[in-house]
Amino acid sequence: MTTRRALMLAVAACFAAPALLTGQDWRTVTMSRQLGDLDEVRVIVEYGAGHLTVRAVDEGLLYRMSLRYDEEHFEPVADFSGNRLHLGVETVGRGFNLGRRGETGELELELGRGVPMDLDLEFGAVRADIDLGGLALTNLDLRTGASESTIAVSEPNSARIETARFEIGAAEFTITQLGNLNAERIEVDAGVGKVTLGLDGRWERDARLSIDIGLGALVLEIPEGLGIRLRKDSFLTSLDSEGLVKRGDAYYSLDWADADRKVEIDLDAAFGSVKVVWIR
Amino acid sequence: MHNFQFRKSLVAVGLGVLLLPLALSGQARQVVSKQIAVGQSEATLHLEFDDEGRLEITFEDGSVLVDGEFVGRYEPGDALDNAWNALLGRAISLDDGALAAMLADWTVPAELAGDLADIAQDIDRALEEALTSFEVSVDTDGGSISVSIGDDSSLLRVLFNSTSRFGLLEQALTDLDGDFRVHVNEDVVIPAGSTVEGTVVVIQGNLRLAGEVRGDVIVVDGSLELLDDSRVEGEVRLADARIVRNLGTVRGGVVDVLEDERDLEAEIRDRLRIELRDEFRGDLLNELRDVSRIGRDEGRGISAIMSPFQSVFHGIGGLLQNLIAVFVLGLIGAASIAFAGDNVAAVAETARRSPGRSAMVGLAGSLLLIPVWILGVVALAVSVIGIPVAVAWLPLFPLAACAAAAMGYLAVAQNTGEWLADSDYPWTGWIRKSNPIHTVFGGLLGLMFAFMAANVISIAPFLGFLTGLLVFAGIVVTFIAMQVGFGAVLLTRAGRRRERWNTPYDTDAAWEAAMEVDVDSDPAEEAAASPEAQEKDHNDDA
Numbered sequence: 001m002t003t004r005r006a007l008m009l010a011v012a013a014c015f016a017a018p019a020l021l022t023g024q025d026w027r028t029v030t031m032s033r034q035l036g037d038l039d040e041v042r043v044i045v046e047y048g049a050g051h052l053t054v055r056a057v058d059e060g061l062l063y064r065m066s067l068r069y070d071e072e073h074f075e076p077v078a079d080f081s082g083n084r085l086h087l088g089v090e091t092v093g094r095g096f097n098l099g100r101r102g103e104t105g106e107l108e109l110e111l112g113r114g115v116p117m118d119l120d121l122e123f124g125a126v127r128a129d130i131d132l133g134g135l136a137l138t139n140l141d142l143r144t145g146a147s148e149s150t151i152a153v154s155e156p157n158s159a160r161i162e163t164a165r166f167e168i169g170a171a172e173f174t175i176t177q178l179g180n181l182n183a184e185r186i187e188v189d190a191g192v193g194k195v196t197l198g199l200d201g202r203w204e205r206d207a208r209l210s211i212d213i214g215l216g217a218l219v220l221e222i223p224e225g226l227g228i229r230l231r232k233d234s235f236l237t238s239l240d241s242e243g244l245v246k247r248g249d250a251y252y253s254l255d256w257a258d259a260d261r262k263v264e265i266d267l268d269a270a271f272g273s274v275k276v277v278w279i280r
Numbered sequence: 281m282h283n284f285q286f287r288k289s290l291v292a293v294g295l296g297v298l299l300l301p302l303a304l305s306g307q308a309r310q311v312v313s314k315q316i317a318v319g320q321s322e323a324t325l326h327l328e329f330d331d332e333g334r335l336e337i338t339f340e341d342g343s344v345l346v347d348g349e350f351v352g353r354y355e356p357g358d359a360l361d362n363a364w365n366a367l368l369g370r371a372i373s374l375d376d377g378a379l380a381a382m383l384a385d386w387t388v389p390a391e392l393a394g395d396l397a398d399i400a401q402d403i404d405r406a407l408e409e410a411l412t413s414f415e416v417s418v419d420t421d422g423g424s425i426s427v428s429i430g431d432d433s434s435l436l437r438v439l440f441n442s443t444s445r446f447g448l449l450e451q452a453l454t455d456l457d458g459d460f461r462v463h464v465n466e467d468v469v470i471p472a473g474s475t476v477e478g479t480v481v482v483i484q485g486n487l488r489l490a491g492e493v494r495g496d497v498i499v500v501d502g503s504l505e506l507l508d509d510s511r512v513e514g515e516v517r518l519a520d521a522r523i524v525r526n527l528g529t530v531r532g533g534v535v536d537v538l539e540d541e542r543d544l545e546a547e548i549r550d551r552l553r554i555e556l557r558d559e560f561r562g563d564l565l566n567e568l569r570d571v572s573r574i575g576r577d578e579g580r581g582i583s584a585i586m587s588p589f590q591s592v593f594h595g596i597g598g599l600l601q602n603l604i605a606v607f608v609l610g611l612i613g614a615a616s617i618a619f620a621g622d623n624v625a626a627v628a629e630t631a632r633r634s635p636g637r638s639a640m641v642g643l644a645g646s647l648l649l650i651p652v653w654i655l656g657v658v659a660l661a662v663s664v665i666g667i668p669v670a671v672a673w674l675p676l677f678p679l680a681a682c683a684a685a686a687m688g689y690l691a692v693a694q695n696t697g698e699w700l701a702d703s704d705y706p707w708t709g710w711i712r713k714s715n716p717i718h719t720v721f722g723g724l725l726g727l728m729f730a731f732m733a734a735n736v737i738s739i740a741p742f743l744g745f746l747t748g749l750l751v752f753a754g755i756v757v758t759f760i761a762m763q764v765g766f767g768a769v770l771l772t773r774a775g776r777r778r779e780r781w782n783t784p785y786d787t788d789a790a791w792e793a794a795m796e797v798d799v800d801s802d803p804a805e806e807a808a809a810s811p812e813a814q815e816k817d818h819n820d821d822a
Contacts, residue, residue: 027319030372034312061375071319078315145640169640191637191771192644214641214771215648235773270773 027071031078032064038083040116040138046077046088047123050105054121056134056155057110063087066108074105111135116159123147132157133180140164140181147171153180156202163187168195176221177201178209179261185210192216199226200279203261212268220265221277227259228252230276234269243278309333309411311380316368321356323365327383327410333466335410337403339364344399346406347465352399360396363389364403384411459495463487472509479514489528496532506530591739598735606724613690613720621716623775628691630778631768639760642688642767653677684774688765689727689758690720696761697723727761730754 041062045054050069057064062085067076069089079086087109104127111117113134121130124145132140133154140161142151146169154177161183166175168190178186179201188197190213197211198221211218222228222243230251232239244251256262267274313328322340329335338345339361344352354360367386374382386407388400459478468482472490479495480487482502489497490507496514497504499521506512510528519537536542616624631638656673660666697719701711711722725732734750737743772778 025320027317027322029315029317031315032313032375034310034376036312059375064375066372076317080313145636167637169637170644191641191767192648215645270770 025071027069029067029069029076030065031067031076033062033080033085035060035062035112035115038062038115040083040118042084042118042120043111044084044086044088044120045109045122046086046090047107047126048074048089048091049125050107050127052123052126052128052130053106053108054128054130054132055110056113056131058113060112061110062112062115064110066106068106070105114158123149133177137161137164137181140183141167143167144171144173145169147173149173151175153177153201156180156204157182160184160204165189168193171195174198179203179223179226183207188212190214190216190218195219196221198279199223199228199263203263206262207264209263209265211265213270213272215271217272218267218269218274219277220274221279222253223279225255225259226253227256227262228265229256229262230265230267232267232269232274234267234274236271237269238273240273240275242276244276309380311376311411314371314375314379316372318365318368323361323368325368325371329410333410335406337406344403346402351402352395354396354399358396359389359391360400363392363400380411383407470510472507595735595737595739598738599732602728602732602735606721606728609686609690609693609724610717610721612686613693613724614717616687616690617716617720620775623772624687624691624694624716626772626775626778627688627765627768628694630772631688631692631764632695634768634771635764638764638767638771640767641770642763642765645766645770646763649681684769685762685766687774688767688769689762690724690765691768692761692765693723693727694719695723696726697721699723700726727757728754730757 043063062080065078065087067089069076073091074089075092077086077088077090088107089105111119114136116136116138118139119132119135119137119141121140121142122144124147126144126147126149128144128147128149128151130149130151131154133152133156135157136159137157138159138161142165144167149168149171151174153175157180159182161181163185164181164183164187166173166186166188168188170192171190172194173190174196176196176198177200178198181201182204184205185208188195188209188211190211192215194217195211195213196219197209199209200221200223203226220230228244228251230241230244231249232251239251241251244253246252253259310330311327312330313326315324315326317324317326322338324336324338324340326336327334334347336345336347339354342353342355343350344354344360367383370382371379384407386404388397388404392400460481461476461478462481463483463485465484467486467488468480469488470476470480470491470493474491476491476493477495479498480493481498481500482504483500484502486503486505487497487499488505488507489510489512492511492513494513496517497512498517498519500519502521503524504516504518504521505525506523506528507525508527512528512530512532515532516523516530516534517537518534523534613624653673656677657670660670660673694716697711698713700708700722701713701719708722710718712718730750731754734747734754737750738747769775
């Protein structure tokens with residue numbers, strides 16, 4: 001399922017709900033696979049609707065997945081071939097169920113700690129709690145539709161990412177400890193919603209952060225001591241740049257020149273607000 | 281004679297398998313993948329092993345299946361069901377060695393009795409057999425039989441638990457003798473350059489042949505792939521099996537032992553289909569006669585006489601309304617393209633390249649319209665200077681929103697028109713893709729097609745349901761087009777800011793990358809700005 005499909009799924013769900021309140025047969029599936037001999041694995045996770053949890057796991061496993069889903073409308077996917085692992089659910093049948101009586105699907109995914117991994121996460125109408133700490137990410141692509149997502153990178157990435165991409169549709173999206181991601185470049189493309197980017201964590205090198213937001217609020221949580229340069233290209237967007245000074249066409253943190261690590265932020269925003277919050 | 285030897289061979293195979301537990305020692309198999317599925321009426325354990333073997337035990341809708349084969353019945357909530365669920369509960373948290381040990385150690389619970397205990401015994405045996413691997417070789421007087429078993433419980437089931445499979449085997453193996461290599465429930469590859477003496481039998485598996493078989497090839501419930509330069513000296517016999525690729529040489533020819541049965545099945549199926557069709561046709565005619573009779577009985581008077589014409593007038597009127605709407609919207613589209621062609625193109629491109637994202641943004645934007653409008657009025661009204669602006673804001677904001685929605689819809693219509701121009705539909709030949717006016721009109725007709733079809737169909741009687749369905753489809757299409765278009769307008773700031781794509785579909789970017797040029801730059805300007813040109817200018821000035 002691509003982001004496009006995930007988004008369309010979410011849109012369709014909103015307008016077809018009355019017709020889709022059909023019976024639900026909840027099914028729980030637990031899957032796991034041993035690590036084996038792998039140099040690097042490409043992991044694709046696709047999840048349409050429900051609650052998604054991702055974290056690292058030890059125990060010599062490539063992955064462990066626990067999935068609760070409505071078997072009338074979904075079926076689990078767990079394909080492993082070559083060095084490609086495809087996990088998640090895909091839609092079957094005609095309907096899509098939003099869940100009655102407060103019931104929603106769940107996907108709990110644990111990925112092998114320290115396994116070099118090209119991770120591709122796509123989810124639609126999902127509440128996501130993702131901790132990428134402990135994973136050895138060589139690449140990261142995260143695409144989300146209408147979601148409430150909290151991403152953390154609780155431990156430094158032992159591998160190096162050239163460009164980490166976050167494509168956000170209409171969401172409340174929070175990511176913390178971005179420094180631990182060990183990425184040279186981070187791209188955030190958000191449509192509508194509230195986006196919070198925490199630039200804390202351990203920055204191994206200077207980095208560039210490119211943010212493109214359509215309609216909504218952006219909160220930049222910046223740790224003291226991190227050098228920041230912010231360039232803004234915006235339309236009808238307010239900027240609360242507390243702690244930043246404007247020089248030329250850019251905003252700089254006070255310790256920009258002396259900072260050990262520097263992050264250059266390119267911000268392109270249409271309607272909304274941008275707020276800078278300093279954290280200790 | 282041949283038949284006697286076949287029976288002897290088969291008995292040897294059976295005996296060999298029956299003697300497996302006595303003659304051979306098991307070796308622990310590594311579990312590389314585990315899947316446990318639990319639903320309202322299902323509880324399944326699926327294991328994959330390091331040698332690509334598999335085991336699946338399923339409790340579903342009152343039936344217990346081992347690798348798809350029925351082994352008994354249970355009642356949901358009975359002792360066997362509870363014992364199985366308890367076993368799966370323990371297996372969820374275990375992997376590999378610990379999982380294998382726990383499953384292998386599982387024994388029939390003491391509280392089970394009768395049939396349930398027998399089923400549990402089968403499960404226990406299946407688990408134990410699956411968690412160890414075997415190789416079998418049986419010598420007979422008339423030749424040798426080697427048996428390789430992917431999932432060692434399956435041969436037992438194939439030979440003894442399933443009479444249909446047994447019959448299938450008998451059909452496939454009739455008149456054969458000599459050496460046999462039997463593979464059960466596993467895929468077999470005979471590589472190029474290798475030669476197999478004797479007959480190769482593959483049961484419930486796939487055979488991929490690149491080398492040579494100096495004997496017959498028999499595939500039961502599987503597939504055969506004959507690669508380039510492969511060779512079979514004898515016959516190829518297929519029983520409930522098929523050839524997926526045939527690039528080799530089969531000297532003895534290919535025999536499908538179930539062909540006659542299949543022909544009979546097809547004949548019965550055709551006969552049934554004809555009978556059902558005739559019956560259905562008769563029922564439908566009776567229904568129509570009844571409806572017609574009721575209409576005649578009820579329709580006494582002028583209104584009844586006119587009622588068929590009313591639906592005609594209604595349908596034609598609706599169709600005219602649709603055509604007028606297409607015409608008016610098309611004129612607006614033409615004007616938009618004439619005065620803001622680049623903006624419309626940017627919106628159309630975003631709607632085409634990111635429809636999902638556009639739809640989400642459009643949806644969110646639609647939901648936010650009224651709050652933003654009210655908040656704008658409130659925010660402006662609190663200051664003296666803002667009050668006159670608020671007066672303008674009140675009508676202008678909804679107008680701007682409507683204009684954005686119309687622009688988005690027309691951009692989506694343009695995309696639809698381009699798609700129709702590319703399609704092979706006979707009635708779209710008049711749409712020239714190079715002409716945006718054509719594509720807009722074509723797209724509008726396409727987007728409103730469901731409404732128009734509904735109006736045409738409403739003329740005919742008895743098709744009210746189909747009319748309603750088409751109207752609903754039209755509403756859905758229009759709504760989605762509006763949301764995608766409105767979102768694309770927001771994303772591109774009314775076409776003033778083009779989205780950036782670096783995908784292979786971005787032809788300009790791909791061309792730039794391939795030619796190392798910038799398509800947006802002016803070659804004349806570039807030439808003038810080059811160091812050589814500047815030096816030349818300097819010399820000229822001097």
